[in-house]
Amino acid sequence: MIPTSNLAHLLFQSARRFPDRPAIIWRETTWTWSDFARRVRAAAGALSARGVRHGDRILVHARNSNAVLETMFAAWTIGATWVPTNFRLTPPEVAYLARSSGATVHIFDSAFPDHARAARDENPACRLEVAIGSAGAPDDALNWETLATFATPMERPADVDRDHPAWFFYTSGTTGRPKAGVLTHGQLEYVVCNHLCDLMPGTTEDDASLVLAPLSHGAGIHALPQIARGAPSILLSGERLDCEEAWALVEKHGVTNMFTVPTILTMLTRHEAVDRYNHASLRYVIYAGAPMYRADQIHALRKIGKVIVQYFGMGEVTGNITVLPPALHSIDDAEMPVGSCGFPRTGMDVAILDDAGQHLPPHATGEICVRGPGVFAGYHDNAEATAKATTFGWFHTGDLGHVDARGFVYITGRASDMYISGGSNVYPREIEEVLLLHPAVAEVCIVGLPDERWGESGVAVLVLEDGASVSDADLTAHLDGRLAKYKWPQRYVFWPELPKSGYGKVTKKDVKERLLQQG
Numbered sequence: 001m002i003p004t005s006n007l008a009h010l011l012f013q014s015a016r017r018f019p020d021r022p023a024i025i026w027r028e029t030t031w032t033w034s035d036f037a038r039r040v041r042a043a044a045g046a047l048s049a050r051g052v053r054h055g056d057r058i059l060v061h062a063r064n065s066n067a068v069l070e071t072m073f074a075a076w077t078i079g080a081t082w083v084p085t086n087f088r089l090t091p092p093e094v095a096y097l098a099r100s101s102g103a104t105v106h107i108f109d110s111a112f113p114d115h116a117r118a119a120r121d122e123n124p125a126c127r128l129e130v131a132i133g134s135a136g137a138p139d140d141a142l143n144w145e146t147l148a149t150f151a152t153p154m155e156r157p158a159d160v161d162r163d164h165p166a167w168f169f170y171t172s173g174t175t176g177r178p179k180a181g182v183l184t185h186g187q188l189e190y191v192v193c194n195h196l197c198d199l200m201p202g203t204t205e206d207d208a209s210l211v212l213a214p215l216s217h218g219a220g221i222h223a224l225p226q227i228a229r230g231a232p233s234i235l236l237s238g239e240r241l242d243c244e245e246a247w248a249l250v251e252k253h254g255v256t257n258m259f260t261v262p263t264i265l266t267m268l269t270r271h272e273a274v275d276r277y278n279h280a281s282l283r284y285v286i287y288a289g290a291p292m293y294r295a296d297q298i299h300a301l302r303k304i305g306k307v308i309v310q311y312f313g314m315g316e317v318t319g320n321i322t323v324l325p326p327a328l329h330s331i332d333d334a335e336m337p338v339g340s341c342g343f344p345r346t347g348m349d350v351a352i353l354d355d356a357g358q359h360l361p362p363h364a365t366g367e368i369c370v371r372g373p374g375v376f377a378g379y380h381d382n383a384e385a386t387a388k389a390t391t392f393g394w395f396h397t398g399d400l401g402h403v404d405a406r407g408f409v410y411i412t413g414r415a416s417d418m419y420i421s422g423g424s425n426v427y428p429r430e431i432e433e434v435l436l437l438h439p440a441v442a443e444v445c446i447v448g449l450p451d452e453r454w455g456e457s458g459v460a461v462l463v464l465e466d467g468a469s470v471s472d473a474d475l476t477a478h479l480d481g482r483l484a485k486y487k488w489p490q491r492y493v494f495w496p497e498l499p500k501s502g503y504g505k506v507t508k509k510d511v512k513e514r515l516l517q518q519g
Helices: 011-017 033-049 065-076 091-099 114-120 145-148 187-197 218-229 243-253 262-270 293-304 382-388 428-435 471-478 508-518
Strands: 022-026 029-032 057-061 080-086 105-109 128-132 165-172 178-184 209-211 234-236 257-260 285-286 308-312 321-324 340-344 349-353 366-371 395-403 409-414 419-421 422-425 440-449 453-464 491-494
Touching: 011 033, 011 218, 022 033, 022 065, 022 419, 033 128, 033 340, 057 091, 057 243, 065 080, 065 218, 091 114, 091 178, 114 128, 128 145, 128 178, 128 440, 145 218, 178 187, 178 440, 187 308, 209 218, 218 234, 218 257, 218 366, 218 491, 243 262, 243 395, 262 285, 262 491, 285 293, 293 308, 308 340, 349 471, 382 395, 419 440, 419 453, 428 440, 428 453, 428 471, 440 508, 453 508
Parallel strands: 022 234, 057 080, 057 105, 080 165, 105 128, 209 234, 209 257, 257 285, 285 308, 453 491
Antiparallel strands: 022 029, 165 178, 308 321, 321 340, 340 409, 349 366, 366 395, 395 409, 419 422, 440 453
16 A cells, blocks of 8 residues: 545645635635635534444535535545546436446436436446435435435544555547546646646735636646645536636636636637636636637637636546646747647656657647546556556557657547537547437447537538438427437538448548538
């Protein structure tokens, strides 16, 4: 055993240093650091009293709120693993995550009773259900507020090993079935330090962060360095992006940093409210998850100044691959490495490898691979996928690219068929399999094409059964309830046949080229 500090100490240290300063601001309520820590200790004590143990997994399906951050730290205080889901997923998708994670506790936003029911039916390991909020919650479910005011708190976080699982970060693979990337206490301690070093240097309790995305993924990772430094996190009032509210909150709270994706950054900087509110407090506006059009990049720089930070990363490496800091952003192409996602993060090693695992020279295209303390511990209960992703001693991103002579990384394509829409990874096979269940569909091929708003969006090319007919609305209705909306294709195209290779496989490259030719 190699002992390490439990991530929960990040909260408890800030609570000792800044007990009366704001920690979480949501709607009209402010929780101080002492409030936050007290509720976490109480919830941990309540869960422990009900049989939740070191190493258990706690599934959380909820919209952003103070309670989501509380569930994170309560899980870690016990020594349990936090298993958050994207609240936009459908009941069957969440049920699969509940079962595959082996969660013994389900915590559900009361707005999702169908999700809770599906998870309960699918996951026999669950021993305890907790509701966040009261409307629509099952009669037999505990309420999070009850746990957060429990009379016998857990004062000290559990001891953990450096490699003890802290977070199951679900990410899809080329098969479309989500896999749980295991993020550990030791790894995430490094990630917090790296974010503070490379993305937000100089962050202190005098900073403030605006949360624009679900805390279940990158925004949750971004919240950790804020908590480590005592900087408050301000949440939007609802689950949808409201650009007017976002800029109002920036002005009201003197927001200094926020994490976003190119689509959202573009929406924010092209909304007229950007010119009506004071955003001079901003120091770091971080974007990741997809390439950003150069025109949008220049527009953002003109609107909010040289405060934007790009990084390249993924769940398995917890965002820690490259960084392009504010100083390297410019509206002048001659003053920045245009098209680059930056240079390797501190402590991380990036290489371009060929199919045999050999290092390629500058400007040669191969797979972008990475190693270092930011790499995850593997996929939960999936040794085969772990071995494939870490062959030759490197984590394989699945992205193709090259480095220049100075070490700046450029992404030129993806080894898989995955595309990124609005900052979310979309895997065509998962959608294709659902569409093929429609009786009118004989074959289907989905590809991602450039989209001015979302970066990329899906186009589904279908071959119908003889004599069958189907409308776009019918296909959308078929997807409804089976897949999250962000995965739905934006367009449907009908062809008499799909192009195939000599081996009978559909050649997506040819499909994409033909679609582009057809406009």
